[in-house]
Amino acid sequence: MPAGKFHRYANWTLRDYFVHIGITVKELIVGNILGFVGFLLGFITSVFRLMRKNERPNVIFLKGGYVCLPVGLAARFFKIPYVIHESDATMGLANRILAKHASKVAFGVPLSDDILAAHPNYIWTGIPVAPEFKPVSVSKMASLKKAFSFSPDRPLVVITGGSQGSENLNEVTRQILPELLKIASVGLVAGRKHYENMVDLKKYENWNKASLESDFRMWEFNTTMNELMGAADLIVSRAGATTIAEMAALKKATILVPFEPLPGAHQVKNADRLEKAKAAVVIYDSKMMKEPNKLLEEIKHLIKSPKTREQMAERLYTEARADAASHLAEIVLKEA
Secondary structure, three states, X not given: OOOOOOOOOOOOOHHHHHHOHHHHHHHHHHHHHHHHHHHHHHHHHXXXXXXXXXXXOOOEEEOOOOOHHHHHHHHHHOOOOEEEEEOOOOOOHHHHHHHOOOOEEEEOOOOOHXXXXXXXXXXXXXXXXXXXXXXXXXXXXXXXXXXXXXXXOOOXXXXXXXXXXXXXXXXXXXXXXXXXXXXXXXXXXXXXXXXXXXXXXXXXXXXXXXXXXXXXXXXXXXXXXXXXXXXXXXXXXXXXXXXXXXXXXXXXXXXXXXXXXXXXXXXXXXXXXXXXXXXXXXXXXXXXXXXXXXXXXXXXXXXXXXXXXXXXXXXHHXXXXXXXXXXXXXXXXXXX
């Protein structure tokens, strides 16, 4: 079905829009016009599909994001119950609009007693992740390092910006890599979008036939992220909710680098909450770009402090809910 996305930037001043005038014209004006048209077409499509009584669902599950908004509004029109799920520490625009009339609003992060009391339809379920994301033993970590051709005797730092990658994380990694390799092995997931711009780092990846003779590997994307992150002693990552949930399930020490301009500053809020709980170290993207060595210093500190890493990992693990998927399924079925 069609859908339309509304482009917004968190914490931008009027001056920022003039400074980034190319982005403003292309994404904020033209993009939002197209987004509104897509939204209307999506709503009309949803109405026509849901008006067929013999195919009308008993309940609709909406995961959040712009594609859910027209479906949810159409469901309300036909009085079909729907359940929504919010992964981040702050609601996105679509979920904020849909939450008022949702049968249940499931959250990926714990909620305070005050919020739960004020909103009877709110519930904490956690974030469902694939079952292979689970803590690994020290011996298993060593075997996973070997499987990726790293030395099992050296600490491993995994840096990832997600499937699309992070241009800024990649660039800072390029700058600090020579120093970083002096203290640890490094695995970089550069991302599909930015991999081609990072191929110069392949000079650090030395192979002799099938044997890796260096302590660095880079991937465009790794299809076994549970194993790669499971092998890591420390993970450096963006602060998306699902990635955090996966690292929590693996019980990993983490440095989060939230990207501030995203709508609702949701990565910042995800990261800040964990920093207050001493479950992660947080370096804002803007600070990292101004001081690349700040990231290097934090990595060095944590590599040299296994006890600190262990304590952080334990605190982050309390965020994981192994029953998140089944809990969410039960809620959906109950509403049906």
